[in-house]
Amino acid sequence: MARSIYGLDLGTYQLKIYDKKENRIRTVKNAVAVRNETEIFATGDRAYEMYEKAPGEITIEFPMKEGVISRIGEMQYLLESEVKTEEGFFSRGTEYVIAVPTDVTEMEKKAFFDLLIYSSARAKEVRIVERGVADAIGAGIDIKQETGAAIVNIGGETTDISVLSRGGIVLNRLLKTGGASIDRAIITLVRRHLDFVIGRLTAEAVRIQSSVFGEEQGHAVMAAGRDLVRSRPGIKEIPDYIVRTAVKEFLKPCGEAVSLMLEQAPPDVLAAIRKRGICLTGGIACTKGLDRYMEEKTGIPFYTVKEPHLSAIRGVRDILLSDDLKDLAYSMKDENYRWMR
Numbered sequence: 001m002a003r004s005i006y007g008l009d010l011g012t013y014q015l016k017i018y019d020k021k022e023n024r025i026r027t028v029k030n031a032v033a034v035r036n037e038t039e040i041f042a043t044g045d046r047a048y049e050m051y052e053k054a055p056g057e058i059t060i061e062f063p064m065k066e067g068v069i070s071r072i073g074e075m076q077y078l079l080e081s082e083v084k085t086e087e088g089f090f091s092r093g094t095e096y097v098i099a100v101p102t103d104v105t106e107m108e109k110k111a112f113f114d115l116l117i118y119s120s121a122r123a124k125e126v127r128i129v130e131r132g133v134a135d136a137i138g139a140g141i142d143i144k145q146e147t148g149a150a151i152v153n154i155g156g157e158t159t160d161i162s163v164l165s166r167g168g169i170v171l172n173r174l175l176k177t178g179g180a181s182i183d184r185a186i187i188t189l190v191r192r193h194l195d196f197v198i199g200r201l202t203a204e205a206v207r208i209q210s211s212v213f214g215e216e217q218g219h220a221v222m223a224a225g226r227d228l229v230r231s232r233p234g235i236k237e238i239p240d241y242i243v244r245t246a247v248k249e250f251l252k253p254c255g256e257a258v259s260l261m262l263e264q265a266p267p268d269v270l271a272a273i274r275k276r277g278i279c280l281t282g283g284i285a286c287t288k289g290l291d292r293y294m295e296e297k298t299g300i301p302f303y304t305v306k307e308p309h310l311s312a313i314r315g316v317r318d319i320l321l322s323d324d325l326k327d328l329a330y331s332m333k334d335e336n337y338r339w340m341r
């Protein structure tokens with residue numbers, strides 16, 4: 001029987017899993033539902049939907065925080081439930097290629113490796129690829145030939161900025177802010193301006209439905225929450241200026257971090273980036289008009305790819321399928337690993 005081979009991009013918001021046998025990419029919310037602090041009884045999308053709605057004895061846990069694994073046991077359980085092979089969970093001899101962030105500690109990086117190699121996964125081989133590299137490949141950049149390219153991946157809890165040149169990352173910075181930071185700001189603004197309390201999932205839904213950078217202004221989205229004046233549940237219109245304010249506040253430091261990084265890039269790399277434009281990936285890049293707004297703010301061209309949240313896992317898939325790209329993934333056990341850090 002053919003060996004199972006998987007590609008993984010473990011996001012704080014959702015896991016992206018590529019199954020080579022089926023040649024298919026799946027996404028699963030990175031959440032588990034725990035009953036009485038001990039028993040995990042739901043995982044993935046089902047657990048995420050219960051957030052802020054579940055009864056008291058049930059808590060929804062998020063196994064990753066700000067781009068790194070914070071609860072390894074729960075993360076293993078979640079993967080076990082989601083990565084099913086014909087031979088059962090985590091069959092022996094399975095191979096993995098996993099995308100990991102660059103700007104994290106060595107311990108945090110190793111946790112991604114240990115998650116699979118020393119756990120019930122009993123993996124035969126685990127190879128690692130820098131997420132910025134996978135992201136660039138998935139965005140269609142020929143990174144081995146390119147003199148300069150830049151990628152900004154805005155996800156659930158991180159913003160990963162990479163400058164690449166001729167097959168490798170030359171500069172990288174991981175900001176610990178993402179969609180969840182915007183949603184927290186929306187919750188605060190709604191409370192302050194409308195005396196209305198909404199939950200995190202409602203804030204996310206309002207943000208996605210709002211016209212943030214659109215032409216049409218003065219729109220509003222209906223949301224359920226708690227009316228503080230009447231002290232009871234209710235439904236209110238959330239005007240899109242609230243979402244726009246939260247998103248723009250969030251983008252300010254992101255734009256500054258990008259400009260600062262480009263100042264450090266070698267001149268030939270910078271020239272190539274200016275010519276090509278900066279690629280926006282990650283789920284937040286689904287926000288219509290974001291590329292044009294970033295371009296206005298930084299004076300550098302930006303562009304967005306199709307299904308930007310899947311860019312990194314598409315890159316992992318391409319590395320698994322192409323002989324030319326194979327060498328971009330490496331094992332932490334490799335002799336030359338230390339040269340690649």
Ligand SMILES: Nc1ncnc2c1ncn2[C@@H]1O[C@H](COP(=O)(O)OP(=O)(O)OP(=O)(O)O)[C@@H](O)[C@H]1O
Binds near residue numbers: 066155159180283308
């Ligand atoms: N259509 C959409 N419009 C706007 N935002 C969206 C859309 N779809 C998803 N998002 C947002 O994208 C974010 C998740 O993106 P992504 O899947 O790239 O994160 P992640 O990889 O799990 O997190 P991280 O990379 O930070 O660990 C969430 O905040 C989600 O609300």
Ligand SMILES: [Mg+2]
Binds near residue numbers: 010011012153282
């Ligand atoms: Mg991500």
